[in-house]
Each structure stands twice: as structure tokens, then as C-alpha cells.
Amino acid sequence: MSQYRIAVIVGSLRKDSFNKKLAHAVAKLAPPEFTFEQVEIGNLPLYNQDDDAQTSDVVLRFKEKIQAADGLLFVTPEYNRSIPGVLKNALDQGSRPYGKNVWAGKPGGVIGISIGAIGTALAQQHLRNVLVFLDVPTLAQPEIFLQAKEGFFEADGSIGAGSKDFVQNWVNRYADWVRKHKA
Numbered sequence: 001m002s003q004y005r006i007a008v009i010v011g012s013l014r015k016d017s018f019n020k021k022l023a024h025a026v027a028k029l030a031p032p033e034f035t036f037e038q039v040e041i042g043n044l045p046l047y048n049q050d051d052d053a054q055t056s057d058v059v060l061r062f063k064e065k066i067q068a069a070d071g072l073l074f075v076t077p078e079y080n081r082s083i084p085g086v087l088k089n090a091l092d093q094g095s096r097p098y099g100k101n102v103w104a105g106k107p108g109g110v111i112g113i114s115i116g117a118i119g120t121a122l123a124q125q126h127l128r129n130v131l132v133f134l135d136v137p138t139l140a141q142p143e144i145f146l147q148a149k150e151g152f153f154e155a156d157g158s159i160g161a162g163s164k165d166f167v168q169n170w171v172n173r174y175a176d177w178v179r180k181h182k183a
Contacts (some may be wrong), residue, residue, distance in 0.1 A: 004112040004178055006030075006071035008038045008072035011087035011112075011123075018113045018148045025159045026111065029171040031102045032042050034178075035072065039065045043092040052097035059093050063102045066094050071178035078116070078123035087127070089182060095134055104135040107181035109174040113152070119145030139177040144170045 012019045027036035043058055076083055096100040110127055112120030131138045151160045159167045
């Protein structure tokens with residue numbers, strides 16, 4: 001049986017982030033041959049083209065983790081109807097200098113959770129636009145826009161009964177997507 005390593009990029013730095021909780025909960029629903037590693041993005045310096053000639057060690061380690069992954073999972077909140085700056089910075093760091101894009105060809109999935117009624121729909125759409133340019137084949141359907149409300153997460157951090165089947169369906173489709181693109 002093949003093993004699949006998934007790099008998880010959470011677009012929130014907040015300690016008690018709903019999206020960090022969602023990333024952990026999704027990993028628990030994945031098939032046993034999938035392993036998920038959250039890749040730190042909060043310690044990346046702001047992208048500056050002047051630094052391309054001498055990339056910092058923290059950026060090199062970040063890029064190595066993405067390069068080693070078989071798939072990508074982006075879990076993003078929505079800030080001002082778009083993706084957080086820290087996530088955009090990570091995308092830029094991973095794609096530069098020109099011709100050194102570590103994202104290219106890696107199958108991706110996009111999810112997010114918010115207290116708002118439309119979840120993270122606009123942030124996900126903006127992120128998908130960037131991922132197209134970065135050559136990340138991204139699971140298109142089913143889309144999954146989640147609202148954080150009472151009962152969504154169980155006390156142990158798992159998905160609550162009212163949403164578990166819905167999220168499980170997405171996880172199953174995502175796993176199939178990664179398998180298809182890594183075959």
C-alpha cells in the first residue's frame with residue numbers, strides 16, 4: 001500500500017484557531033495510508049525579491065517540507081473577504097525565485113471554517129485563483145464551506161455528529177484526488 005504525505009498549510013496564526021482545529025479533525029478522518037504534517041508559515045520572513053540570491057534557512061526548510069509532500073491541504077480563514085496575508089506570503093515564498101516553484105504539480109485541497117454564514121467561500125475562491133497560477137491541481141468538487149457553531153467540534157476536537165458525514169465525504173474525495181494525481 002502506498003503512503004501519502006500531506007503538507008497542511010493553515011492560514012491562521014491564532015493559537016485557538018478554528019482552522020487549526022479543522023486541520024487536526026480532517027487528519028483523523030483520513031485513510032490510514034495518509035499522514036498529515038502542519039507546516040509552519042508564521043515564522044517566514046515577508047517575501048522580498050532582493051532575498052532570492054541568498055534564501056534564508058527558514059525558507060529553505062519550509063520549501064523542503066513542501067517539496068517532500070505528495071499532496072497539499074490548505075485550511076484557510078477569511079480575512080476581509082480574501083486569504084490572510086501570512087498565507088499569501090507562504091505561497092509567494094514557495095514559488096520564488098522564478099523557476100523554483102515547489103507547489104507545482106502537487107494535488108491540493110482547499111477547506112476552511114468561519115463563524116460567518118458563508119464560511120470561507122470568498123477566501124477559498126481567491127486561493128484557488130492563486131493555486132491555478134502556481135500549477136496546483138486543486139480538487140474542485142465537492143466544495144466545503146463550514147460555519148463554526150455550537151456542536152461542530154466535539155470536546156476531543158473531532159467533527160460533531162451533525163457535520164461528520166459531510167466532512168468525511170470531502171476527505172474521501174480529497175484522498176481519491178491525491179491518489180489519482182500521484183499514480
